[in-house]
Amino acid sequence: MFFKALTGAMAAAVVATAAFAEDPTLRASVLKFGTVTWELNTIKHHGFDAAHGFDLQVQGVAGGSAAKVAFQGGEADVIVSDWLWVARQRAAGKDYLFIPYSKAVGGVMVPDDSPAQSLSDLSGRKIGIAGGPLDKSWLILRAHAEKTYGIDLKADTKQVFAAPPLIFKSALSGELDGAINFWHFLAKMEASGMRKLVDVADAATDLGLDPDTPLLGYVVKGEMLRDMPDLVKGLAAASRDAKNLLATDDAEWDRLRDKMNAKTDAQFEALKAGFRAGIPAPGPVDEDAAARMLALMIELGGKELMGEAQELPAGTFLQSGS
Template sequence: MVMNKLNHILFGVLLSISSSGSAGDQVPIRIGVQVAGTSGWELSALEHDPQKAVRSFTVAAQPLANAEAGKIALQSGAVDMIVSDWIWVSRMRASGADLTFYPYSTTSGALTVPGDSPIKSIADLKGKRLGIAGGELDKNWLLLKALAKKEGVDLEASVEKVFGAPPLIDQQLKLGRIDAALNYWHFAARLEARGYRQIIDGKGILQGLGITEPVANIGYVFKQGWANAHKQAVNDFLHAVENAKKQLCSEDQTWRNVIPMLKANDHATQDKLRQRYCSGIVQAGGKAGQQAAERIYRLLRELSGNRLTGEAAALQPGTFWTLD
């Protein structure tokens, strides 16, 4: 019932976006959207933008059950754009696909424990039950192991690992069946609002590994050929969502419009979600950022034994889309 209500709220908003203005010269952009994803927040901000009637694009949304469904929809041509990660984009480019990536957010997962937990650091995880959202190739897990190894801790051998879907890991921590959870950022943010503590987040892990330049964890992904054919509309859309991000973080009314999508009635959770979301805003482009991404790529390739990145020795040219 709750999910149906959220679908109605979100896609009612998106329908009004796609039907606004004169569609004669506007390029339709079909976006695959997960109901729980923050891209829906930004599309809501676009809907309330007074400039929407004179845009070069319209937005039509297709609901997605999960991230894998989005990848299938994009590759099959059912949608033009999804939110995904650049590691997957590079791997697909190495296999001949023409996908490209535009940075969205640096916010990633976080290691969270109960407020009264004796765990204060990564080293304190030894002998504990650690819940990990996703599987053995989860990027945060691979990088956390690398940081722990740098600090002299072998997490692979010293913790009891519990892998599972993000909601399951979240529930296991709340029930006390695991001692710590490495989960997606919005689960961690909701827990923080309830008194749980964050030991380290994805950005902190990278900084511990010597990568200090902000690098987007996720972004908008689309086919380069399609984008080249509609470059003005695509770039206008990307500029518009960047502005929407800023509005969500600086204008309270814009933020209030998305609160029904949060599934959070208390102000503490709403405020924490906004805080964590806004801390992840990243400026696209820049040679330093792409060099940092290349370092992360090589590290993840080594840590995963090529299973996450594929066989390509380096990040593929064209992985990142740049605005002209």
């Protein structure tokens, strides 16, 4: 009986030790077909998660709202969103923080044979906009048009708001005189024969903003940083490992191609180039530059966009040494 009990105790200890030794799981809830899945797939395929002490599990969802619901309800540990949303949530008392993922932004595309040479030429025309009236790119472009050309794009154009895929299809079919879309749709539109009228990054620069400020990133909860700092920092490190590989290795892109929904070689090359151009530089986020962007968003979108945020909340970004 003694040896049986001893054996049972030893077995329990082995199981407990094995459980303790397992890497913590990190549940990422992201768009099923979003560009972030390319990076997450790279992390998992090459074991960058295990190398940094965690087990990445990706949960695909149909939309950004579903990801936020999962995150806020505790069904996901990390999602991808823009830091302006994180700032709004922090101002409302939610302890969320942002790990930079991409600085890629959209722009305005027009048909290749369009006579338009600037935003002012779209007056009286129909513009398709991915998202809603508070889309950040749309707000920046409106401010740029007013500053540079003295026109009110909202009053002087007819806007059609719709999901990115619908704007993409409508633009290619010639139903729109101009289209504002997310960068990966713009890349495919340009590869399909449309041309870029203005880049949101250029419009932001014109407004005194820094286009190198990463807009999109991984969002985690502050309690995770407090309780499991190595897990949060491991995610940041695994993301950087994947970016370094994707920035330099064309073979890795060949492996990912069937996940990229690229219909042609031109679209594939444009998506690869666009992703690479959006990789933010390593190092801390310039919080002064972020504060300037936040101030502009408050001015343009007010409480409807930014809630109670009046300035950049402390702790919004995971910085070196955080």
